[in-house]
Amino acid sequence: MIAVRRPPLGDNELAQRAAVETDRAIARAAAGDRVDFRPEVNRDFRPLLLELFNEKCAYCESAFGVAAQPDIENFRPKSAVKEAPGFPGYYWLAYRWDNLLLACQYCNHGKGNHFPIAGSRASSPADDLAAEQPLLLDPCIDNPADHLMFSEEGHCAGVTERGKVTVQILNLDRPALVAARKEAALLVEHTLQLVMMAAAKEQQQDRLGDLLSERQPYTAIRRHVAARLLDRRG
Numbered sequence: 494m495i496a497v498r499r500p501p502l503g504d505n506e507l508a509q510r511a512a513v514e515t516d517r518a519i520a521r522a523a524a525g526d527r528v529d530f531r532p533e534v535n536r537d538f539r540p541l542l543l544e545l546f547n548e549k550c551a552y553c554e555s556a557f558g559v560a561a562q563p564d565i566e567n568f569r570p571k572s573a574v575k576e577a578p579g580f581p582g583y584y585w586l587a588y589r590w591d592n593l594l595l596a597c598q599y600c601n602h603g604k605g606n607h608f609p610i611a612g613s614r615a616s617s618p619a620d621d622l623a624a625e626q627p628l629l630l631d632p633c634i635d636n637p638a639d640h641l642m643f644s645e646e647g648h649c650a651g652v653t654e655r656g657k658v659t660v661q662i663l664n665l666d667r668p669a670l671v672a673a674r675k676e677a678a679l680l681v682e683h684t685l686q687l688v689m690m691a692a693a694k695e696q697q698q699d700r701l702g703d704l705l706s707e708r709q710p711y712t713a714i715r716r717h718v719a720a721r722l723l724d725r726r727g
């Protein structure tokens with residue numbers, strides 16, 4: 494996971510449609526009716542989300558290949574929260590731009606309706622979300638580098654409570670991810686060593702720049718390995 498700067502959605506046709514659906518969801522909940530969500534509204538956010546997250550899972554940074562269809566993920570779950578039985582979910586955030594992420598099926602499956610927090614939970618549209626302290630990291634709000642660390646072997650572990658909860662819920666140390674991250678780390682390490690050698694050519698420097706780009710999968714471990722190698726070099 495890496496930090497991603499989310500630009501405002503602005504006022505456009507999609508924002509207006511999302512606002513209408515949000516009002517509808519709030520009105521239904523207020524009347525005691527079941528909120529029927531309209532996934533087609535959120536599907537229209539997909540192109541914006543693909544661009545925002547560089548066509549990678551917002552959580553594990555795996556690239557969405559040509560075959561995989563990324564899931565639109567509600568950071569705060571819209572219709573139930575595992576850690577809060579009886580709570581109807583954050584129905585008023587179902588269509589909110591800043592509550593939407595893109596996740597791979599593995600992360601989405603692990604995340605499910607989990608949304609543990611510290612302190613008290615916002616329970617209605619009138620409540621202040623800023624007062625809630627989510628234990629899960631949001632790449633658009635938090636800096637994951639403060640909470641997660643990587644080994645050169647590709648493992649990911651939390652260094653704070655929030656980091657630990659995030660790794661556990663999303664299963665960010667799953668074997669397939671560890672292997673893919675290790676491969677990415679090795680490539681960066683090898684290229685950086687070439688660049689460090691006096692004989693390094695411009696071509697290798699360009700290659701290194703490309704390898705450390707946010708467009709690549711697993712940017713977090715790539716940066717981690719590069720910083721560690723540069724550190725060691727002094």
Ligand SMILES: [Zn+2]
Pocket residue numbers: 550551552553554555596597598599600601
């Ligand atoms: Zn993922």
